[in-house]
Amino acid sequence: MSPGLLDDFYEYARNRLRNFTGREWLLEKIRAWLEQVDAPRCLLILGERGIGKSAFAAHLWQNHHLPSAVHFCIAGRGGTVEPAAFAQSLHEQLAENLPGFSEAFRAMQEVQYGKAQQPIYVHSEVHTGNVEDGAEVTGVKIVQNFQTLPPENAIDLALRRSLKHLETQNRLSTLVLILVDALDKALTTSAPKYIMALLAQAQDLPEAVRFLLLSRPEGHVLDVFRQVPHQIILAESEENRRDIHAYLERAWDENAALRSHVQDWGGEWDRQTFAERLGKRGEWNFLYLSQILPDVAQGRVARFEDLPAGLDDIYPYLLRTRVGDINWREWGADLMEVLLALQEPAIHEQLTDLLGWEPQLIHQRLGEIAQLLDPALLPHRRYWRHHWALVQFLGDQGRAGKWWFDFSAAHSDIADHYLRAWGGLEAGLPALRQAEARRRHEGYGSRHLATHLLQGRRREDVHRLLACEADGRPAWFEAQEAEGGTAQFIQDVLQAWQAVKTVDREKAGQGQPAPRLGLEVRYALTLASVNSLAGNLPPKLVVALVESKIWEPQQALAYACQMPVLYLRAGALAGLAPHLPQELLGEALAGLAPHLAQLPRPALYPLWEETLPLLACRARRGLLADLRALAPVMVALGGEKAVGEAFRAIQDVGRWWP
Template sequence: MATPLPSCPRCESKRVRYREHRNDWFCDDCDHRWPAEAQLSGAADAQKPLLFLSYARRDASELADRLKGDLEANGYRVWLDQPEIKPGGEWEHEIVDGLRAAQLLVAVLTPSAVRRSTDPANPDAIDSVCLDEISFARFAEPPTAVVPVMAQPCEPPFSIFRLDYVDMCAWQDSEDRYHAGLQRLLAGVKEALGGKVTYRTEVNDLQPWDFAAFLFEKRRDFCGREWLFDEIDLWLKTSREPALLITGDPGTGKSALVAELVHRNPSGQVVAYHCCEADVLATIEPARFVRSIAAMMASQLPGYAARLKDTAVKGALDEETCATDPFSAFEFGVLTPLQGLPAPNEGSRYLLIDALDESLHTGSDARGTIVHLLSTFIERLPGWLRVVATTRKEVAVLQRLAGLRARELAAEDPRNVDDIEQYLRQQLRSPDLTQQFTHAGMSLEDAVSTLRAHVSGNFLYAQQVCRGLERGLYSFSNLDSLPPGLSVYYQRFFERQFPNASAFDATRSVLEVLVSAETQVTRESLAHLSGIADEGDLWAALRRLGALVVYDGTGFRVFHKSLSDWLTEPARAGQLFHINLSKARTRLSDAMLASTAADVESVAPEARASLLRQLVATGRWEQFDELVQNWSFIEFESAAGWAAFYPQLVQAADPSQRERLRTLPLALVNVGWSRASRGDDRNGVFMFYRAFSAILGLVKRDDSKVPWLSQFLLDVTGLPYDMPKYCSMHLDLHAVDDMAYAYMSHVSAQWTESVGLIERARLPVPQRVLEWRNGIRSVFGS
C-alpha cells in the first residue's frame, strides 16, 4: 500500500513533491520548503508552535543556542539559522521560508543585531539581517507576532519601539538570572501566541502613532540620495542651526527619504519621527504629535524616559491636558525635561518630520498647527537636538519657518537625475521588464536613457511609468507616447481607462468618496457611500484605477496626495475627470446623514466627527445644528476630543461662515443641562466640562478667538443654570459621585484659567463672569 503524500504544513495543499537531491519537500501552491526529517517527526510535533529565533551570530550565538534548547524543552519548535540552512543552499530563501512558517519571532537584540550599514563601528558596512527579519515579521500579511529579548544594551529599531522587551542583559551573571529571564520569555511567548501584545508602559501610555506600515510602503525600492544623507550629516556636525527644511515638488521623494532615514538611523541620530498625512486627521493634530514624539523619545533616551515618571511631566502630557493646550504640553512635557538632560555622547540628534505642508488645514495660515508649534519653540530646543523636516514649497510653512536653512530637492539637480537613473536601472533589471526592452531591440542603457528623459527628475512619475510598463499600459517600442509630467500622466491614464463619461460614472462615485473622506475607507463603507451595492461592480471600478488606489490594511485611499490635488484642481472645473470637492463632500455627507437617521447609535465615533466636519465644510448649517443638539449623537466625544475637534471644525468652515461656530460651546452646555433636567445631574457637569475644553482648545491654538471665550462665559452666566449654586448644593459628596465632583473641580479650574486668558489679552472681564468665578472658587477653595 502506497504511503499517502503529506500535506503542506503552511497551506495544507496536497500538491507537494519530494526533492531527493535536496532531501526536502516542496509545495507547488505556496512554494514552501521543509526538510524531509520534519515529515517523520509525527503529527503531534507538527502541532507545536514554530518560533523563529532572530539573532546576530557575532554577539548572541551562545544565548541563541541555549534559548533554542530551552524553548524546545518547553514544547515549542524553534527555527534557528545554523541547523536549518543547508551548506550551499539558497540561504535567503530558506530564511524567508522559516519566517513564513513561524507563528512568532523572538528577536534577540544586541548591538550587532540592530547595526546599520552607516554605523561607524560596523565592520561589514551592511545592515544586519536581523533588521530585515523583524521587518518581514512586522509587515507580513497577516503580521507575525514579535517578542523582543534585550540581550545587550542597544536601541531597539523603530519598527518595534513600542513593544515591551524581556530583559536578559544579565543572563551570564548567574543561573538564577538566566532562568528568571527565560521564564519571562516563556510568559511573553505564550501571551503573544494568544494574541496579546505587551507594550512598554511609559511608551504606550502616550499612545504613539504607528507609522511603520506607511514608512514600509514609502521605502519600497528606495535607492540613491547618498549625497543628501552626507549633507544632512555634515549639517549636524558643523552647523548650529536648529532646523533643516527639505523642500520639493510633489513626487520628488520626500517621504521616501524620511522612510530611509528612519530605517538607517545612523548612530541613533533620529530620536523621534512623525509623518503628517492630510487624509488621516489624527496625524496633523498638535496634541497627538506631542504625545507621539514624547513616546518615541522615551524609547530612545533613557534619561527622558525616567523624567516621564515625574508628576509634573506626566501631568503635562496627560491626554486631556495635551488636547486642550498642546503648546504648554510640548513646553513642559518635552522641552523642559530635555533641557535638563546632558548632551548624548554620540553627538547631535534630531526630530524628523515628514510633510509639514500636510499639517495645514484648508485655508489655514498655520495658526494652531504643528508648523505653528515648531516655529514657537524651535529656537528653544537644547543645543544637541535639531529638527529635520520635509515640506512642499507651501507659502504658509516657509513664512512661519522663515530664516531656517532650506535644501530643495530640485528635479533638475544633476545628483537627483543620477538618482532617478539608478532607480530606473534597478527597476528595469526585473525579468519582466528586461524581456520587454530586449524584445523591443533596446539595451538596458538605451531603456534607462530614454525613460530618464521622460520622467523629468520626478521619482513618483518614474515609479508610475515602471508600473505602467509592467502592466502593459505602455510599450518600450513606443516610449515617445509617454506623457510629460505627473499632470499629463494622470490625464492620459484616465483617458485610456475611461474613453467616455458613462465609462467613468461608477469610478467617479468611488473617487468622490476617497478624495472627500478624511481617512481610509473600508470596503463596506466605500460600497455604501459610493452607492455601488454590487460587490462585483465595486471591484471592477477599483481595478480600473489600478495602482492609483491602494489598500493599506485598514481601508482604501488614493495612492498619493498629488492625485487628489489634480482631480479637485479648480482650474480643471468642467473637464470630464474633474471632481468638484464641494459636491463630493455634499454627496458624502448625504450618505452619512442617511446612515445616522437610520440608527444614530450604530454610527462609529470617528464617522460622527467626520460627518460634522463635512457639514461645516459644505455650509449645511441646518443639519449641523440639528445634530449638535442631539445628545445621542454628540456625547461620543470626550473633553480631550472636543479640545481638538472644535478647532478642526472652525478650520473646516469657509472663513466667511466661521462666526456661526462661535456659539457651539454654549450649545453643548444647553444639551448637557437639558439632559440633566431629566434626572442625571452628571450629564450637565460632563458637558459643561467638554464645552469649556472645546473653547479653551480653540483659544490656545488661535488667540484671536479670545473674544469668543469672553462671550461664552458671559452667555453661560445668563443661563438658568446657576453653576456656583449647583456646586455648593452638591458639595456633600453623598449627593454626587466622585467622578462628577472631580469634573466640577475641573470646571472651576477652567473658569479661573479662562478669566486669566481674557485679562492677558487686555480685554475687559464682565462683572458677572468675575462673580461666577469667585462663587465657584469659594466652593472648591481654588
C-alpha cells in the first residue's frame, strides 16, 4: 500500500462520520444479505451525490467492523483509484485481518516462483519502528509491493490465489466482506477497467468472499454490474426522509444558537417544522444540510427564503457569500482552479509557488473559502475540496454559469510550473538530477506531471516527457527510479499508451492508417525493458487448459493453430503468448502475421490492441523477436511509417536500457 493510504482512509472515514445519523434500515438489509447462505456474491448500493453513501461505508467499517477490508475510491486523491494500489490496499488489510491469509500468500509465492529459471523481483519494505542500540528486532512486517506488476497480475497475486488456497485448505470458516466505496470515482482515471474487472469476475473467488459496492448510478457501473442485485437510496424514500428528520431534529436539540437564529426568521418553528421544511428545501440530501447548517447556526441566513434551493444551488450560494463576484474575478477563480486541479491535498508552500502570492495572503484567502474545503485536513495545513460535487459543478458550464472555469488551463499551468522548475523539456529537464528538485513540494510533480499534461490536453508533451533524454539515458525514468517511483513511471507510460491507442483505434476503425502505431511499439518496448530489469513474470494465463496445467503450452499452441477461423486463432495466440517458449512464439507469430495483415483495419486493430500489451510483459529480447514477426501487421495498420518509427524506438530504448 502506498505510504499513508490506510491512514488516509481512516481520516476520510472519520470526517464523514461526524454527526452520522440513521441508516439502520440499510444496515439490516446488509446483515440479511450476509446471513443468507445462497445470496449473490456482490451487492451494489446506489445513490446520487450527497446522499451519504461514503458516510454509510465508513459507518459499516468504523462503527460495526463488518468488512475485512475496505477501499475508498477518492477522485483526485493519488493512489486510491490506481489498480495496483487497489490490489495492495486489500492485500495488506486481509493479511492483517484474515487468519491464515499471509501464510497462504507465502505458499502461493512458492508455487508461483519455486521453479522459476530467473530471479524474481520482490520489493519489500521492513518496518521496525525505533530500535535502541543493542536491542533486538522481534517483530518485522514485510510488505509485498505489487506496483511493478501488470494490474491484472497484481490483483490475481494479491487476492485471488491466496483466497483460493485458503478455501482448498478448508480454512475459510468465516465470511470475508470486502467493501469498495465510490466505484464511479474510479471512472475518472485512465485505467478503471482493472478494478471493475476484478469485481465483475468475483465468481472466481471462494464462496465465503462477498463484495459490498457503493456507487452513483453511472451508466458504466450499471453496465458492468447489470446482473448484480442492488439497493437504491432514494432521496424521497420514506426511509431516507426519516433519517434526514432524525439528523435535523438532533441538530435542533443540540444547538441553541441554531434554534435562536431560526426563530428570528419569523413564524412558528419547532423541531418537527424545522426538520420538515429544511429537509424539503435541501431535497432530502445530507451534503446540502452539512453545508448549510453551519451558516444557519452562525446567523448568516437572514430569512428562510434566502436558503439555497437544493443541492445544485448550494455552491453558487457559498461562492456568493464566501467570495463574491469581485473577489472571484480578482483571486477566487485562480485559487479554486489550482486547488481543484491538484491531484492530492495541497500544502501551503505549493500554493504559494503555484499562485505567486505572499504566504500571508494565501492563508487569508484560504480562510475565506474554508467551508469549501475538507475540514479534516485544515488542522494539518493541507487543503482539499470538501466534496467531488464541487469539481463537477464548476466544470459544468451550463450549471456553473459565471462561476465556470476551464480545468484544462489550470492543469496546463501546473504542468508548466514543474517543467520550468526542472529546466524545461527542450533542455532535458536537467534539474531532475538533483534530489532537492525532484522532491519539490514533497515530490508532487514527479507523481502527477503526466496526469496534468494529459488533463491539460497536451498529449504530445507527455510523449516528449517519456522520450526525454539526459546523457543518453531516459531522463524521466531515471528521475522516478531515483525516488523509488518505478511504479509511477509505469503508470505514466500506461496513460500515454492509452492516449495513442484511442487515436489509432478510431483511425483503424475508419479504415485509415493508425498514425501512432510507432508510439505504441515504443511504449510496449519501454514496459518490456522495465519488466526485464525487474524480472517480472508474464501476465496470467488466459487459456483455461494451460491455466489449469491440463495441457502444456506446446499442446495448446498446436490446437490453436488448427482453428479454422482466423479470429479464433489470433485470440488464442494472444492468450497463449506470455506462456510460450520464445522459439514457439516467434514461429507462431511469423506464420500468423501475414494472414492477419490481410484483415481490414477495423478488424485487425482490436487484435493488435489486445496482443501488444501481453507481449510487452515479456523480457525485451522476446519482444524484439515478436516485433520482427509482426512487421506485416504493422505495415497493414500504420504503413511503412509505423515500421520506421518502431525501428527508431528500438534504437532509443536500446540505448536507454542496454
